[in-house]
Amino acid sequence: MTGGRVISFREAITEALRQEMRRDARVILMGEDVAGGAGRQAQGLSEAWGGAFAEYKGLFTEFGDGRVLDTPISEMGYLGAAVGAAVTGLRPVAELMFVDFIGVCLDQLMNQAAFARYMSGGRVHVPLTLITHVGAGVGMAAQHSKMLYSFFAHIPGLKVVAPSSAYHAKGLLTAAIRDDDPVVFCAHKLLLGQSEHVPEEPYAFPIGQARVAREGRDVTLIGAALTTSVCLRAAQALEEDGIDAEVVDLLSLSPLDEETVLASVRRTGRAVVVDEGFPRCGLAVDVAALIGERAFDDLDGPVRTVTAPHAPVPFSRPLETAFMPSADQVRAAVLDLTAPNTGPSGRTGA
Amino acid sequence: MTGGRVISFREAITEALRQEMRRDARVILMGEDVAGGAGRQAQGLSEAWGGAFAEYKGLFTEFGDGRVLDTPISEMGYLGAAVGAAVTGLRPVAELMFVDFIGVCLDQLMNQAAFARYMSGGRVHVPLTLITHVGAGVGMAAQHSKMLYSFFAHIPGLKVVAPSSAYHAKGLLTAAIRDDDPVVFCAHKLLLGQSEHVPEEPYAFPIGQARVAREGRDVTLIGAALTTSVCLRAAQALEEDGIDAEVVDLLSLSPLDEETVLASVRRTGRAVVVDEGFPRCGLAVDVAALIGERAFDDLDGPVRTVTAPHAPVPFSRPLETAFMPSADQVRAAVLDLTAPNTGPSGRTGA
Amino acid sequence: MSGETRAAAGAPPSRDDVLRLYATMALIRAFDQRVATLVLKGAFSGVGHLCVGQEAVAAGVCAALRDDDYVTSTHRGHGHCLAKGVDPGEMMAELFGKATGTCHGKGGSMHIADFRRGMLGANGIVGAGLPIACGAALTAKLTDSGRVTVAFFGDGASNIGAFHESLNLAAVWKLPVVFVCENNRYGEATPVEYALSAEHVADRAASYRMPGLIADGQDVLDVYGKAREAVAHARSGAGPVLLECETYRYFGHFVGDPARYRSAEEVEWYRARDCIIRCAEYLRERHGVAVKQLDEIGAEAERRLDAAVAFAESGTAPGLAAILEDVYGEARA
Amino acid sequence: MSGETRAAAGAPPSRDDVLRLYATMALIRAFDQRVATLVLKGAFSGVGHLCVGQEAVAAGVCAALRDDDYVTSTHRGHGHCLAKGVDPGEMMAELFGKATGTCHGKGGSMHIADFRRGMLGANGIVGAGLPIACGAALTAKLTDSGRVTVAFFGDGASNIGAFHESLNLAAVWKLPVVFVCENNRYGEATPVEYALSAEHVADRAASYRMPGLIADGQDVLDVYGKAREAVAHARSGAGPVLLECETYRYFGHFVGDPARYRSAEEVEWYRARDCIIRCAEYLRERHGVAVKQLDEIGAEAERRLDAAVAFAESGTAPGLAAILEDVYGEARA
Numbered sequence A, B: 001m002t003g004g005r006v007i008s009f010r011e012a013i014t015e016a017l018r019q020e021m022r023r024d025a026r027v028i029l030m031g032e033d034v035a036g037g038a039g040r041q042a043q044g045l046s047e048a049w050g051g052a053f054a055e056y057k058g059l060f061t062e063f064g065d066g067r068v069l070d071t072p073i074s075e076m077g078y079l080g081a082a083v084g085a086a087v088t089g090l091r092p093v094a095e096l097m098f099v100d101f102i103g104v105c106l107d108q109l110m111n112q113a114a115f116a117r118y119m120s121g122g123r124v125h126v127p128l129t130l131i132t133h134v135g136a137g138v139g140m141a142a143q144h145s146k147m148l149y150s151f152f153a154h155i156p157g158l159k160v161v162a163p164s165s166a167y168h169a170k171g172l173l174t175a176a177i178r179d180d181d182p183v184v185f186c187a188h189k190l191l192l193g194q195s196e197h198v199p200e201e202p203y204a205f206p207i208g209q210a211r212v213a214r215e216g217r218d219v220t221l222i223g224a225a226l227t228t229s230v231c232l233r234a235a236q237a238l239e240e241d242g243i244d245a246e247v248v249d250l251l252s253l254s255p256l257d258e259e260t261v262l263a264s265v266r267r268t269g270r271a272v273v274v275d276e277g278f279p280r281c282g283l284a285v286d287v288a289a290l291i292g293e294r295a296f297d298d299l300d301g302p303v304r305t306v307t308a309p310h311a312p313v314p315f316s317r318p319l320e321t322a323f324m325p326s327a328d329q330v331r332a333a334v335l336d337l338t339a340p341n342t343g344p345s346g347r348t349g350a
Numbered sequence C, D: 001m002s003g004e005t006r007a008a009a010g011a012p013p014s015r016d017d018v019l020r021l022y023a024t025m026a027l028i029r030a031f032d033q034r035v036a037t038l039v040l041k042g043a044f045s046g047v048g049h050l051c052v053g054q055e056a057v058a059a060g061v062c063a064a065l066r067d068d069d070y071v072t073s074t075h076r077g078h079g080h081c082l083a084k085g086v087d088p089g090e091m092m093a094e095l096f097g098k099a100t101g102t103c104h105g106k107g108g109s110m111h112i113a114d115f116r117r118g119m120l121g122a123n124g125i126v127g128a129g130l131p132i133a134c135g136a137a138l139t140a141k142l143t144d145s146g147r148v149t150v151a152f153f154g155d156g157a158s159n160i161g162a163f164h165e166s167l168n169l170a171a172v173w174k175l176p177v178v179f180v181c182e183n184n185r186y187g188e189a190t191p192v193e194y195a196l197s198a199e200h201v202a203d204r205a206a207s208y209r210m211p212g213l214i215a216d217g218q219d220v221l222d223v224y225g226k227a228r229e230a231v232a233h234a235r236s237g238a239g240p241v242l243l244e245c246e247t248y249r250y251f252g253h254f255v256g257d258p259a260r261y262r263s264a265e266e267v268e269w270y271r272a273r274d275c276i277i278r279c280a281e282y283l284r285e286r287h288g289v290a291v292k293q294l295d296e297i298g299a300e301a302e303r304r305l306d307a308a309v310a311f312a313e314s315g316t317a318p319g320l321a322a323i324l325e326d327v328y329g330e331a332r333a
């Protein structure tokens, strides 16, 4: 997307929140240091941090301490409070600073938020948005660098989005806040600073809708969050190999836009799923199995996955870099897929 | 297995623990009511429960309160204590009564137990066993009936076993306790009462080794824990359809015995993965994607998955029953796989 | 060591008030006694966590609430539901797994909820109701609805992290919530003296600078009185309160638990202080209520239970399509 | 409101004891000041959570420990490691992500561990060290090793569930553990007065019927004295202790945090009570130690840091194969 006003992924989050909070008085925001310096208003302090990633800057100033609530370090407590607020009429947005902290509060997301509608026979809904930060690349090692979105996708009752750009961040966060079900919004740390054209007016991008980020005929590369750009770089490199790669950006992980994925693979006949998460029981195998089961007859080769290794995220910079899926790995996977028996399949017409 | 002494899955757990606790003074057991009635010894009470599922009966009486420790209801606290005990020289076995409670203590399992070896550059190991109960079928609804083992398999550094019978329960629990890495031992509630021949002497069944529970030529059915018996029943029924099904019982979910799975599918050309867990990012897609990627050329049709639906576990008995994978569903999946274009593939020789 | 609430205690309960408390307790007892019978008969699946013996807590606390106040409950929640006005027929139908149940048969005993009655849900996860109660109280506070939220939990639950986080959060945000601990002396088979490092659960209120009260949970009037104090305090905007009620469950942890972890004498000691018997005595002695009238209340409770069971039995199980319903709602975007 | 320990306080620290405390503090300060410079220079990645200003706590507490005692630490853990005797060169190499680091470069600042020194690990998860400390103490108790475990944590951490569960568990099991709260008045940008509903963290000891002590965390002798009491209590078998140390961090939450949530006056107030300066004064006034000798201790610390940085820089990064190493060990079955 080009032209128009350019803002960052980070600012897109701020803007979606600001607009939805203006639109709907029931929307509140809570988390650790979402304002920062809580209780210091008397001393003339409005907000010191606006979130650990500065996505909430200005919201406390505009909406005050009745709408933007700093919390003690107690994720189970405040995430549960968000659930309780959601079932009694508010539309809370809670922040889990790093997705890695889900280990201290999963119960409220899984057994409470995700299941409440079902367990009550549909008598209640839980309009809760959880914003969290995922991914490696910032030198914070095993306890601050995971993806873990496959945990959320595994849980029935949750919706999960993982935008790849500022434009979709704004649209998907807006949709999440307006949604009557709990939605986990996964922001990759390395995307926060990336900028592009983002319309100023409020808009919701539908949850459950993927997009074709690049059209191509020979192979489908499937990414989400940061790996969408990895796929796009790989696609570019593959041009040199005479391979025309299509890139599908999942955007939503649950529900998954199966049709967009399948339609693409049915055309290209080949697929590589690229996921920064751990390989076992993760997003990559989920999408790969979907393709394997539903597009089997159209496949010209196995569905390949390129993921993080089955290892915690290492600290040392060269290790961390090598840990993350790269365009080179994706390109190699494609070449491997297209090379052995034949060249690019008949369909490529290259 | 027939002949010899017959004991239940439940008793096999007791026996493995008893034998390992006798063998190695460093093995301790902790959890809620693993003895029961804690602190009442003065009143002549030895143990009131021996675990919520009565698997630990007699252990408190034999080993005393220095080896069998009742805990307050504080899973994060005592699971963390188990981690701390493990890194300082003990070999703790902790119980998480229902796997559904992982939401209150995942951090100690994931960020601590599973990663400690890696984050320390291999300078420490965590010989911790977590026994937990999984599965539906006992009328306890959404918060007490999940599988969730795919969460554990997702996490690097954890090993995960899900035995299907008393024999393997004893062998795998013994192996888990002797293992220097954290192992999650998933006992399906509906298996606890099932009995078979179990040798009296201590033995370890290797973690990471699947078994062919039934040989067959036409299709490979893959199960774990309770679904192994579902596969076996389906295989039996398929005889009527003239289909000779092989059944692979995974036993270990991480590491996964890829070779046994792949070898079977390479012979049969068809696979159905049967898993009581939720479908998204679960065990079924994990195994299906493995097959799809590594045995693609040998596949005569798509790999099918039969799983629980993407829904919380419902309470109402007929709903709960229908929720769980059934032999009928597996049979139907196989028939669907073998029927449409051709009959059983050439390989069946039927 | 318990703190003090600054709220006024209010007028003593009238004869009618006490009769209503009595009737509520009788209904709860009839309900859970009936459930015991039905579970033993195998009429439905699931674990029966019964509150027989503890009726005064649910009755006394909920009588101090407005209809539009909120309650979060536990795995042992039938009493809380009934005291908050949930229909016993719908509850029983839920236990039977019928489409006519409070949760259309999809929740069962550990998940009964009725949002029309402010009953935000039983809970199968120990301690999980407390953070949710904070959220309901936050809604009340931010919308100025004047509603109070009660979070019921057990003595065992007071040792779990969610308890601590909730009490601290409620104190920090000054939320209108009353944390009601039903200290029935056991968490499953574990006695409170073993698992609780404080003398009283209420002692822990000091950690959050909130009032901590202790009521005799076998005395519905004491519970009611202290609950009124606590609720008034919370409703006034003065922040949360911790109210511990000392009580006892006559059944084991679940129907079928032989409860070998306690002595027959101990059970007898509590049965001799039975909340319903004591309330009956009080009504007879203080208000001259005739035994016949009390018997009639008991009989009425049994009739309601007959009707509830009949309603439950006459319902049908949800159709299998329900398995996939209400996982999600309609997106509004 | 803090409780009392029954342990004897022991003899007052000797001149050499205090000189050692001073040297430890000087080393910690030199280390974290150096880290600040290196982070700003971009020498390595990661967040620098520095303990400059808080040195007295690590130094005073660890001086009260035996070599074989255990410590669990936090994200702000460099001081604890150094005070427990971890090699500054290996630590610095770890920060540089080198194979020569304490964790072969795979852990980084938030995961430094050295089991030879009883340092069971820094921790990136707030509160996660406390349950682990209970387990180390359990090992000590069950094996009768006489070892004590110290769990360091922050004021912010005292609001998380793991704190509560750990203190209760330690009290129930009577574990030889000392919970040391470094109350530096902030959890990230949030002041303790906002997030903590108690007046002092130590007040919460009463919830677990354990002694709660408060030390002036800017006075290494007070910390040392109280820590000796607490450690003696734990080592005697009398159970856990909660020791709160009132301290302050001069840097923001991480290197680069502008720390707008606090005033310049507040920072000045604490800097005027700097633990190293106060200890120097004490040594000069009480023991007649020459300024020159103190300067030499500081210079020695700087030399050790020069050597540490040189060691770190001279190391090589782990090879890429290390990514897949030490995920699991060899199975012994």
Ligand SMILES: Cc1ncc(C[n+]2csc(CCOP(=O)(O)OP(=O)(O)O)c2C)c(N)n1
Binding pocket: B032, B073, B075, B097, B101, B104, C074, C075, C076, C124, C125, C126, C127, C153, C154, C155, C156, C157, C158, C182, C184, C186, C187, C188, C253
């Ligand atoms: C987090 C969690 N841990 C353990 C359990 C299993 N469990 C169910 S009820 C119970 C005892 C609860 O004791 P208490 O809070 O005193 O309530 P009571 O049963 O006495 O009413 C336990 C341990 C659970 N449901 N959730």
Ligand SMILES: Cc1ncc(C[n+]2csc(CCOP(=O)(O)OP(=O)(O)O)c2C)c(N)n1
Binding pocket: A032, A073, A075, A097, A101, A104, D074, D075, D076, D124, D125, D126, D127, D153, D154, D155, D156, D157, D158, D182, D184, D186, D187, D188, D253
């Ligand atoms: C469970 C968890 N929640 C949040 C964080 C993010 N975080 C890291 S440090 C910190 C503040 C900790 O405050 P305190 O305990 O006072 O320690 P201090 O930083 O002051 O030393 C927070 C919120 C985390 N690492 N873990």
Ligand SMILES: [Mg+2]
Binding pocket: C154, C155, C156, C182, C183, C184, C185, C186, C187, C188
């Ligand atoms: Mg209890």
Ligand SMILES: [Mg+2]
Binding pocket: D154, D155, D156, D182, D183, D184, D185, D186, D187, D188
């Ligand atoms: Mg702090």
